[in-house]
Each structure stands twice: as C-alpha cells, then as structure tokens.
Amino acid sequence: MTSEGVLASLRLEAGATKHAETSTWVAAQLRQLIADGQLAPGAKLPEEALREALGVSRNTLREAFATLHAERVVVRFPNRGVFVAHPTADDIREIYRVRRFVEPASLLWSPSGPTEDLAEIVREARGAAEAGDVPAMANANQEFHRALVARAGSERLDSLMKQILAEMRLVFASMASDPRFHAPYVEDNARIVELLEAGRAADAAELMADYLGRAERQLLAACKVPGYLGSRPR
Amino acid sequence: MTSEGVLASLRLEAGATKHAETSTWVAAQLRQLIADGQLAPGAKLPEEALREALGVSRNTLREAFATLHAERVVVRFPNRGVFVAHPTADDIREIYRVRRFVEPASLLWSPSGPTEDLAEIVREARGAAEAGDVPAMANANQEFHRALVARAGSERLDSLMKQILAEMRLVFASMASDPRFHAPYVEDNARIVELLEAGRAADAAELMADYLGRAERQLLAACKVPGYLGSRPR
DNA sequence: TTGCGACGAATTGTTCAACAAAACGCACCC
DNA sequence: GGGTGCGTTTTGTTGAACAATTCGTCGCAA
Structure with a gap:
C-alpha cells in the first residue's frame, strides 16, 4: 500500500x-x-x-x-x-489502565438491562472464529467491549471507549498480528455474558479485570519482539 | 463584565x-x-x-x-x-453519570498510595469554609476530585476528569450560585479520606456514589428555578 | 398595534496566495 | 567516514477574497 x-x-x-x-x-x-x-x-x-x-x-x-x-x-x-499515532509500550499500558477502570465499572454499575445484544455479538465472534475469519473475529471482540461500555448510557464514556478501541486498532496495526491472539477472548466474553445474565456482576467484573490484565501482558510481550515496528518515525 | x-x-x-x-x-x-x-x-x-x-x-x-x-x-x-458551551439538565445528568463511574472506580481500584495530598486539600477546603471564602472552597472541592482520579495514574482519565470539571464550572456559572452549595461536601470529602486511610475503599466508593447522587439531584433541582439561565441561545 | 415578508448588512465557511521559520536532503570538506 | 554548510521543501501563520447563510430592520398590510 x-x-x-x-x-x-x-x-x-x-x-x-x-x-x-x-x-x-x-x-x-x-x-x-x-x-x-x-x-x-x-x-x-x-x-x-x-x-x-x-x-x-x-x-x-x-x-x-x-x-x-x-x-x-x-x-x-x-x-x-x-x-x-504510533502507540508505544507506554501507550499500551495507559490504554489498559483506562480499560481496567471503565470496563469492570461498566459491568458493576450499569443499569441492568437486556444482555441480548452482547450475546448476539458473542455468537458472531464464535461464527467468525469457526470460519477462520480473523478480522471479523477481532471486530466482534472490539464491538463486544464497545457494547459493554455502551450499557452505561453515557455519551462521553462511549466516545472515550471509541477512542481507546481506535488506538487499539493502531496497536494491532503496529505489530505482526498473530491470528491466534483474539481467539481465547471470545470464550471469556461468552463467560462474562453468562455471569451478567446470572446476576453475578461482581464476578463478571473480576473476570474482566483479569482478562484485561492477560491481554495487556500479551501485547507488551509482543512489543518486545522484532515484529513490532520501531519506535517513533525517523 | x-x-x-x-x-x-x-x-x-x-x-x-x-x-x-x-x-x-x-x-x-x-x-x-x-x-x-x-x-x-x-x-x-x-x-x-x-x-x-x-x-x-x-x-x-x-x-x-x-x-x-x-x-x-x-x-x-x-x-x-x-x-x-451552556450545560443543560441533560448535560448535568451526563456529567454525573460519568462521575459515578470514574470516581468510585478510582477509589476502589487505584494503586493504594499516600493520601497525604488528599488530606491536605481537605484542610484547605475547611480553611476556606471557615474564612467564608466560597470560591476557594469550591476550588478545593474540585481539586479534591481531580486529585482522587489522578491516583489512577492515567493521563487519559485525568484529562477526562479535567474536562468534566471544566463543564462543572460552566454549570455553576450558569446558575445563581448558592454559597451554601459546596459546604456540606467538604465533610464528605474528609470522611472519604478517612475511609481510604483505614483501608475501607469499598465504603469510600459507596459514600462517593451516594454523595454524587445527592449533588446531582441538588443541581437538577436548581436548574428548574428561575435563577438558571434559559436554554440555548436564541 | 401586531404580524409578516423583503431587502441590505454582518458573519461564517471556505479558498487562495504569500512569506518567515524550521526541518530536511545532499554535496562538500576535513 | 563523519561532521558541516547551503539550498530546497514543508510547516506555521497571515491577509485578503468571495459565496452562502443568518441577522436586523424597515415597510407594509391586517
């Protein structure tokens, strides 16, 4: 290109x-x-x-x-x-710092509405995973987190999350994307929906925090390998 | 002016x-x-x-x-x-929606560092309150919330909070500001610091959520009285 | 008096052309 | 080979221009 x-x-x-x-x-x-x-x-x-x-x-x-x-x-x-923008390792840490606040908070304190939209997104992600369609799966995963925060009903948190996910796309674009990266999280998302439906919001939030920690560590590790495009331009 | x-x-x-x-x-x-x-x-x-x-x-x-x-x-x-910008009642609801997520989350999940800065701000607010210096007290209260979110260590949450507080100032500027509005919250802030120091973060977060709910109701009520400057220009 | 349409003035949205200052590229020299 | 200096390119900022839109106001009719 x-x-x-x-x-x-x-x-x-x-x-x-x-x-x-x-x-x-x-x-x-x-x-x-x-x-x-x-x-x-x-x-x-x-x-x-x-x-x-x-x-x-x-x-x-x-x-x-x-x-x-x-x-x-x-x-x-x-x-x-x-x-x-070209996210650095520090930017990744910052992104996940925000996500570990916003996403569990959203699970815990959003008005408890229907979870059907979340379940639907999980189904889509599973379908894409089985079809081996990595971009679709990545998209669905992103959409899942967006929809999760959308439950808070706050325009401002929505746009914060939108920005964060946009930066995440830049992160993925910056590194040789391992197709297997997104796969495990599909099932985590499914589990979160289950917990939410069972009224176990606290457990869902805890799983989410844990999950985000894992994802962050994985991305930071990937930063260090040669596949990651150097630091600042020039 | x-x-x-x-x-x-x-x-x-x-x-x-x-x-x-x-x-x-x-x-x-x-x-x-x-x-x-x-x-x-x-x-x-x-x-x-x-x-x-x-x-x-x-x-x-x-x-x-x-x-x-x-x-x-x-x-x-x-x-x-x-x-x-001229905040409407809906904007106020939006502001507090965000704050009820971000501030309790910050109390619960920030790395537990020293609370000395928070205590210092509370002392300032008390001093201003006793001196009858309303602007200084309002400032100290704002600063308290800013410092609280700063504990999260996230640049992005910082700037979100900075924006929110800027909009809060616009809200106060929009209404005949009752000098007694800010006063009760000084003691709530003090209590929050105490709870935090005692390691009772969950209680602190709960108090904060409650406190924010009260403040929101109070502001929304004030919106309805004649003192509030009409809706949109023109 | 009150309401309404039209016309002129003021303001915004957008473009273009210019120039100083800073960064870039490159040949040159030690 | 590695700095050095100079011309070129790009950015930061300005000023002026013009169409499109809105605003203000005047006059007119009910």
Missing part, C-alpha cells in the same frame, strides 16, 4: 461527494483511512499531498488535523508535521 | 507574549477565560472581534476553535458561529 495508492483512492472519493461542513468531512475521511489501516501508524500526513487529494484548502485540512489531534488519532511534531 | 472588558484585557496580554505555536496558545487563552467565568456560558465568540483582540489571523483562531470544540468547551452552530 504505497501512499500513492491511498492518495489516488482519496481523489476519487473526493470528487463524488458534496460536503456541508468540509473540515468535519475531511476528519472523518482520514479517521476512516487510519482505522482501516490504509494509513499505517507512524505514517506522515503531508499537507500539500492530502490537500490536493482531498480537494480542500490547506486551512480546512489543518482544522481537520486539530480535531484528529484532540482525538489522539494523530500526533503533531511542531514544524515537522502530522503523523498517524 | 462587558464583553468589551474581556476583549481589552486580551489585547493587553496578546502584545506581551511570544507565541511558538499560536493556535495552541489561543486555545489556552480562551479556555482560561471560560474557566474563569469571564466568558459566560452561552456567550458568542465572534471571529472578527476575537481575531482582533488576540492579534492572530482568523484561520489560526478557527484552528483553536476546532480544538476547543473537540474538548466540548465550546459549541458550534453551523453558519451561526461558536458559543461557550
């Missing part, structure tokens, strides 16, 4: 769209490209090339950069430019 | 400062003015006037707006402009 290809596809899409609030639209486009992995972690986002590809002015593009920067999707080095 | 006065003081400060990254600096200035209550909730932020007062270009100002918008300090109505 040469950056040339990315720019070309952007050019295509840009022509076809009417934009009401351009900078918002631009931010969404870039967010999408990054989430899809078409713009890899650490990649530079040069103003001139993107401006041309998106067919917007540099000012509008820079406004979009400001939003993405606030979302931590993108990092800014003064006078050097904007880069796709 | 005429908006004229605000602009004049901005003009003064603008001249004296060297700005390395101007848009960041502009965002910080505005954030400060809003936090201080010099720009009231619902106030319009006209581009031309601010541009002139800050001595920056409209583009730079708009980039700062993008940052503040992402922080929810400021609201954008397309083609109408940017306004200081």
Whole structure:
C-alpha cells in the first residue's frame, strides 16, 4: 500500500461527494483511512499531498488535523508535521489502565438491562472464529467491549471507549498480528455474558479485570519482539 | 463584565507574549477565560472581534476553535458561529453519570498510595469554609476530585476528569450560585479520606456514589428555578 | 398595534496566495 | 567516514477574497 495508492483512492472519493461542513468531512475521511489501516501508524500526513487529494484548502485540512489531534488519532511534531499515532509500550499500558477502570465499572454499575445484544455479538465472534475469519473475529471482540461500555448510557464514556478501541486498532496495526491472539477472548466474553445474565456482576467484573490484565501482558510481550515496528518515525 | 472588558484585557496580554505555536496558545487563552467565568456560558465568540483582540489571523483562531470544540468547551452552530458551551439538565445528568463511574472506580481500584495530598486539600477546603471564602472552597472541592482520579495514574482519565470539571464550572456559572452549595461536601470529602486511610475503599466508593447522587439531584433541582439561565441561545 | 415578508448588512465557511521559520536532503570538506 | 554548510521543501501563520447563510430592520398590510 504505497501512499500513492491511498492518495489516488482519496481523489476519487473526493470528487463524488458534496460536503456541508468540509473540515468535519475531511476528519472523518482520514479517521476512516487510519482505522482501516490504509494509513499505517507512524505514517506522515503531508499537507500539500492530502490537500490536493482531498480537494480542500490547506486551512480546512489543518482544522481537520486539530480535531484528529484532540482525538489522539494523530500526533503533531511542531514544524515537522502530522503523523498517524504510533502507540508505544507506554501507550499500551495507559490504554489498559483506562480499560481496567471503565470496563469492570461498566459491568458493576450499569443499569441492568437486556444482555441480548452482547450475546448476539458473542455468537458472531464464535461464527467468525469457526470460519477462520480473523478480522471479523477481532471486530466482534472490539464491538463486544464497545457494547459493554455502551450499557452505561453515557455519551462521553462511549466516545472515550471509541477512542481507546481506535488506538487499539493502531496497536494491532503496529505489530505482526498473530491470528491466534483474539481467539481465547471470545470464550471469556461468552463467560462474562453468562455471569451478567446470572446476576453475578461482581464476578463478571473480576473476570474482566483479569482478562484485561492477560491481554495487556500479551501485547507488551509482543512489543518486545522484532515484529513490532520501531519506535517513533525517523 | 462587558464583553468589551474581556476583549481589552486580551489585547493587553496578546502584545506581551511570544507565541511558538499560536493556535495552541489561543486555545489556552480562551479556555482560561471560560474557566474563569469571564466568558459566560452561552456567550458568542465572534471571529472578527476575537481575531482582533488576540492579534492572530482568523484561520489560526478557527484552528483553536476546532480544538476547543473537540474538548466540548465550546459549541458550534453551523453558519451561526461558536458559543461557550451552556450545560443543560441533560448535560448535568451526563456529567454525573460519568462521575459515578470514574470516581468510585478510582477509589476502589487505584494503586493504594499516600493520601497525604488528599488530606491536605481537605484542610484547605475547611480553611476556606471557615474564612467564608466560597470560591476557594469550591476550588478545593474540585481539586479534591481531580486529585482522587489522578491516583489512577492515567493521563487519559485525568484529562477526562479535567474536562468534566471544566463543564462543572460552566454549570455553576450558569446558575445563581448558592454559597451554601459546596459546604456540606467538604465533610464528605474528609470522611472519604478517612475511609481510604483505614483501608475501607469499598465504603469510600459507596459514600462517593451516594454523595454524587445527592449533588446531582441538588443541581437538577436548581436548574428548574428561575435563577438558571434559559436554554440555548436564541 | 401586531404580524409578516423583503431587502441590505454582518458573519461564517471556505479558498487562495504569500512569506518567515524550521526541518530536511545532499554535496562538500576535513 | 563523519561532521558541516547551503539550498530546497514543508510547516506555521497571515491577509485578503468571495459565496452562502443568518441577522436586523424597515415597510407594509391586517
């Protein structure tokens, strides 16, 4: 995926769209490209090339950069430019620090509503696992955690979680992804739903905390192996 | 506090400062003015006037707006402009929804470190209360919650809490602030520190959840009285 | 008086062109 | 081979322009 290809596809899409609030639209486009992995972690986002590809002015593009920067999707080095965020080991620790607070809290203290949506996501993940469809399984796992936090009913926690999961995707994009990574967690998720349905929220929260600890250790270990793309760009 | 006065003081400060990254600096200035209550909730932020007062270009100002918008300090109505955020009753409910997750979680699951800083803040709050210094007491109370969440050691939760407290200041700025509002909570904070020191984190978390519920109800009730500034501008 | 539509003024959304300052790349020299 | 200096590129910021939208206000009719 040469950056040339990315720019070309952007050019295509840009022509076809009417934009009401351009900078918002631009931010969404870039967010999408990054989430899809078409713009890899650490990649530079040069103003001139993107401006041309998106067919917007540099000012509008820079406004979009400001939003993405606030979302931590993108990092800014003064006078050097904007880069796709590239999580370090410390970032991983930070991510899991947050998750170990938010996710068990959500299990414990969310208004106890129906768990059918969670069960459905688990079924999807199992299906994908059996079909050997790793991306679908990874997606379903992410969706599971998103749905879990959504139970809290807080817009702000939702968007925090969305950001965190976006950063998780960057983490996965940064390392040679072992297909077997996501598999064990499908069953953990299933168990969590069971506990929740049985009214054993405290046990579910404990399992979740444990599970997150395991995942963190696994990712940190993977950081140290050669497969992990070096630290900062340059 | 005429908006004229605000602009004049901005003009003064603008001249004296060297700005390395101007848009960041502009965002910080505005954030400060809003936090201080010099720009009231619902106030319009006209581009031309601010541009002139800050001595920056409209583009730079708009980039700062993008940052503040992402922080929810400021609201954008397309083609109408940017306004200081003006929390509604729903926003208050949302704020406390988040706080009831984050703060008890922080009490329960933060690495158990020294509580000396918390105790110190409680002493400050008591001092301010005795001196009848309401703003200082309100500040100390806010600082207490900030310090509590800081124990989690997560940069992201820190900034979430910082945003939440900023929005709380907007809530207080929106209503005729009863000086007696903050007082009872000083002693609750003290009790929480005691429980924490005694290793009774679960009790502390429970007290906190209860306390937050009380505060929310009180604020929601205050919303309904005439003192509260109407809903959205226009 | 009150309500309503229209017109002109002000403001926003977006683009373009320019320039200083900083970082980058590269040939050059020790 | 490893620093050094210089021209080139990119970023940070400004200023001006213009279409689109909203705002304010005036006049008119019920």
